[in-house]
Amino acid sequence: MARLTVEHLVVRFGGCQALDDASIVAEAGHVTGLIGPNGAGKTTLFNVISGLVTPKSGRVVVDGRDITHLSPTKRGRAGVARTFQRLELFGMLSVRENLLVAAETQQRWARAGDDVAARVEGLLERLGLADVAGELATSLPTGLCRRVEVGRALAAKPRVLLLDEPAAGQDDAETRSFATLLRQVAADDVAVVLVEHDVRLVMGSCDVVNVLDGGRVLACGTPDEVQHDDAVLSAYLGAGRPA
Amino acid sequence: MDKFLTFTVIGLSTSAIYAVISSGLVLTYTTTGVFNFAHGAQGMIAAFAYWQLRFAWGWPAPLALATVLLVLAPLFGALLERVIMRGLADASEAVRLVVSISLLVGLIGLAQVIWPPGESRPMSTFFAGRQIRVWSTAVTAHQLITFACALAVAVGLRLLLHRTRIGVSMRAIVDDRPLLLLNGARTDRVALLSWAIGASLAALGGILIAPAIALDAPSLSLLIVNAYAAAIFGRLRSIPLTFVGAIVIGLTEAYLFGYLPTGNTALAGLRLAAPAILLFVVLLVLPNRRLRTGVRSRERFPCPTRAGALLFSGSVFVAGIVMATTMSRPDLVTYGKVFSFGIIALSLVPLVGYAGQISLCQLSFAGIGAVVMAHVGGASGSPLGLVLAAVVAAAVGALVALPALRLSGIYLALATAAFAVALDRWVFNLPAVRIGPLRLRLFDLGSVDVAPLRLFGYRFDSPRAQMLLAAGAFALLALGVSAVRRGRLGRRLLAMRDSEAACATFGMDLVRTRLAVFTLSAAIAGVGGAIYATQLSSITPGNFDLVSGLPIFMLVVVGGAGMVGGALFAGIGLQGLLPALARLSSLLARWQTIAPALAGLGLGRNPSGAASDVTVALAPLRRDAPVLGAMLAAMGLLWAGRLAGAFGGWPFLAGLVVALAVAAAVAQHRAGAVGAVGAVDAVDAAGPAPAAAAATATVPAPAPVPAAPPATAAPPVPALEWMGITQPWTADAVAALDRVLGLPEEGVRGGAAHG
Structure with a gap:
């Protein structure tokens, strides 16, 4: 059984469809990448998993336990921890x-x-x-x-660790050591989910990569598979690219 | 049926006034983000101004009305916006609140200076005596005018907001302020206009309501608080819903007035408290808010060290001893309250300073503690009274906190204010109630005597003993509050203040944490109230009402809510400095209600408060053993001289102040000299230098600039302002500078490696 299963999430903000039937799976011991263009719904997906946004429909399951209707605090207790893209440190x-x-x-x-x-x-x-x-x-x-x-x-x-762009603002050497750290953390029986724009970090540390666009999961596979997926290439580079 | 109709008309006319006032409140809140606690006070000032023009100087009514509503009030509103409110744009919610509460207290004080209370100021209604009959009931001309005004305001606001260009800007601000700024709208002009209109509406409401109640500054300012409940109906945003809320509240008040049995004293207060209770209830049914994220506060409070806390508490207790031995009996009675008020103020430190919550009802908790002390302590002054004062206050605190847990910021402030009003208008005025075998007595419809505390056979009955008791209790509780900050609960509170969302994501129980801090805070206030009560020896509900409590909140925030020193500041300010000033001159005495308000208004400039400034200023002195020793010796001599009767109280006080100021200045100078000239002179100052190093190691940097350079840099790095001047640049100096400026150190290292 997967550590974290997210099934058929739908989130709407007004007229904007932030998540449209998004499903991902994250295994313990793995680093699961989550990439996609800006506005693809990556952070919204994290917010749903950690309970800060309530989905219109869909389920969030950790270790077989449905946590869709738990408060953020109870999810934290259930072992879901996260970082924030816009830093939420305790400044005092x-x-x-x-x-x-x-x-x-x-x-x-x-x-x-x-x-x-x-x-x-x-x-x-x-x-x-x-x-x-x-x-x-x-x-x-x-x-x-x-x-x-x-x-x-x-x-x-944590049992599930959600990292929202943890490498932004770090230099190359730091990013490399960070990739090592991620592998170590995952090896400690943690399901790590990584949202990141640094392609090298994603490709170098992830076991599985999910590509999100327009609130949907376009593709899911090993970094290598995803890099050669047609749907992914057209989402990133535009549909009319030269073959 | 006649009765029903009569009270409906009365209720609707009150509703109309509330609607006028609260729509002004909504207008200013939505367009500028400042909830104007002083909105009612502005109406009160306007009512006084109108009385002055119309009745004292005998101007014709239309001229007086036009002057107040179209000239004075808008000018005043615009002035407030320009001078005070504009600077608050990026201040924290607590600071904004303190500024507007200061304005409220200041305006009440100002009104009492200009129009001293106690004189009768009759104010007649418009077209007194004229009335028309509607079915079986009479409607007075004044009521008709009131209805017309409300209608005109409703229509006028509708036209303004929907048909004019600036009105559209106003509505746009409500929706998305940054977007409007990007589109080039002049939000400052919008703010100016809405404050001017808001002030006019407050003035209109104040003039209309004044004839119904006496022209009395505090009650007029707070009666208009009832209008706040109406604004909450519209969630501070919707003007139509605000009108609905005003109707509900006005009618409720009128029907309670008409139909509650008059003989029952228990219910008499309920009528007065009804709007406050309604406000509380409405706040509770507000929809759940989202968890707060990313509060960027400008405040910085250093974490107290154990040594620092001990030093503080020790100094306070020694100061208590010095005061107890040198003061005359009446002075002891007056200034002993410094410490008991300090304890009540101390209750705000964990709540406001650490947790970032707001409570305007701490003095009410103190009142509960006082009542418990009076009745449980009994004539013998049993210490059980003190214990139960803490317990009962804590229980009530938890009860208030439970429903209020979902609220924050301005809503929490309003809910606690509503609770305070409900308590002082109703509960504190209840006669003794019998609940089963328990006979619950409060203020016994007047005043209650409080016996001095008796502890281990010793009776704290002289003012001297009471002062020592209060000083000792303050010192102990201050130690406890500092320990909370260093411990687990303190960390949680500060974490919750900065980001509730982040706290939740790792499983922190926000409800329990908030409940804990409210309970703790109420318990401290209860103890403070009990000790305050023994000093007063006879207490009335008036000692513990909302208006008396507001300055405590203000001054703690001004003093620095995150530090126990802020509480002492509030105690000294309210019960030490003000009475002393009043003693010096009778002119100052009249201004004493305004002084704390001015302090609060200045807060926008320094949100961390005075206590952190004092800590910074005294830091060199703490590290400088010889100077500190010399100062203490000088103070000891002064004390001995005073005890021997060589000089009076004022020279003694002046001597102490001079000794402290000189010592601080000398220590500052010596520290500066050591830092600037560096290693060479450090040999001369060999005495204090190790002590200084030890002290800096334990004292975290208190300044807004983190990582004060002398604390982190090795000796060769000079003080920041002397870098590159007294010595050539070194890599360490550059690194220290980068750290202070918040630049990434990595970049420097990388650059060095490449070069």
Whole structure:
């Protein structure tokens, strides 16, 4: 059974059909890519999965449990964590505290404080944030902020991790190390869903790529298959391209 | 049937007035985004101005009306927009709220300065005595004029909004402000016009309603609060729905007035509180809002260290001891309230400062604590009263919070204000109620005596002991509130303030977190109220009404709601500085209601508040052991001199202030010298330097600029403003500069590698 199954989602904003019967599947241990032109509905799909937007119809299932009608908080408890394309960091907290809040929430009422602190320090180290752990989150450059968002999502011990353009604002070297990190996270029995414009990151780290356009899934397959799909090429390059 | 018809006519005429007022409110809110709490106060000022022209100076009514409605009110509205409201465009909701509440309090104060209360100012209705008969009931000319006005306003607004070019711009702002700006519309002109019209409508409403009730500044300003409920019916957007809301509220009031049994004192207050209760109910049935995302607040509050919190609380308690030993008995009574008000203000720190919620009913929770202390504490002043004051206030706080959890910003402010009004107009005025075996007593229809607290056999009955008690309680609670900030709950609250959506995505229970902070805050307010009550020794509902509570909220935000110092600021401001100023001159005494309002109006410039400025200014002093020691020694000497009777209270106070100011300036100078000249002089200042390094390591940068350079940079890097001047540029200096400017460090490193 797939970790995350999204079936036949339909979302309308006024006259705009943001999602039109979109379905994707994300397996644990895999990085599932989600690409498409601007306005294809990628972020809306994330918003539906994390409960910030209610779909007109369709289902969101995690580990066989239908979470379509759960509140965002309950979905978070069910193990769905995400980052935001437009950063949603806690600006009045330090980088370390940003991660701590998420880690503590998962810990509930258990009193094993050291465990949480150690896990947060480990994550800071892994994401290369140890040097800036004491700084206010908003004082950091965008690339670092994105890593803080990823760290915060990871601190919640997610089963499904939704990453919305995590590599925007990072340079080549950082993107490469980020791809490695993604593979490691996925290997830890997490279903990673990645929305990204950086084609190299997508092609280099994803097991499966879904191409979204106009709210529909145009194609789904390995990065190689998708790159040669006619429907994808026409969506990206225009229908009338020379053969 | 006659009775029904009569009250319907009365209700509809009130409705018409509410409709006029609230449509002005809706107009300004939709076009400028500022919910004008002072809208009613503007109407009140206009009513006074009209009275002055028409009755005091005997102008003919049409001339007086035209002057007020067409000249004074629009000018005043436009002036407010230009001078105050325009600067608030990108301020946070709490700051906007504080500014408009300040305006409300300030206008009430101003009215009381110009037209001192206590004099009778008769104001007759239009065409007094004239009336027509409709079926079996009489309709007065004044009522007819009121209906006509409402109708004219409805038609006029409709024409303005749908038929004129600027009206279309106004409606467009409601839909999409950025888009309108891109299309080249002049939103500032639209804002100016809508504030002018709004002020005129408020003035019209104020003049129409004033004859029905006494010309009294606070009650006139707040009676118009009833009109807010009507505006909420239209969700602050729709003018037709606002009219519907006005009719519902006006009729409800009239029928309650007509049909509730008159003999029952319990129900008498209900009539007055009905609009507030309606407002509360309407707020609750508003549709669910979406989770907040991406609040970009300009405020910056440093996280207190344990050492810093201890130092603060210790200083407060020592200050309490110094005050208790040097002040005369009446002064002790007056200034002891600094600390109890400080505690009530402290209750706002977790709520407003950490969690970014808004509550205008903290003084009502304090009132509940006070009542519990009075009755449970009894004549013996049992400490059980203090404990139960916290518990009962917390329970009521949770009860209020539960329905209010879905609200935020302006709606939360209105709901809590409605609760405060319902409490002080109705619940606090209830006679003793018997619920089963429980006999619930409140203010016993007047005032209640409160016995001093007795703890472990000691009775805190002298003003001196009470001051020490209040100072000690404030110090302890301040420690607790600082600990909350450093702990798990504090992190959650600040996270929730910045982005509810992000909190939800990792599973934070927003409802429980909010409930926790409301409960905690109400409990603190309850304790503050109980201690305040023992100091007053006799309490009335008037001690705890909405208008008295508003300055606390204002001053905590002005002082810096995110820091316990902000609470002390509010306590000192309201119960220390104002009485002291009043003592100095009787002229200042008349202005004392206006002073806090002016402070609130200045808030737009510095949203982080005064406490963070003070922390920054005193930071060098904290690190500079010799200067700090010298200052404390000087203060000790002054204290000894005062105790020995060498000089009076005022020179003593002045001496303390001078000692602090001189020490802060010297420490600042020394810190600046060390930073600028660098390693060479640091040898001379070997004493404070290690201490300074240790202190900087524990104190996070309090300034709006994160990562203060002296704290993060190694010794060779000079202070920011001396970079490249006292020493040649170094890579470290460039990196430090980049960090302060928020530039990506990676770019620098990459560039260096390529070069």
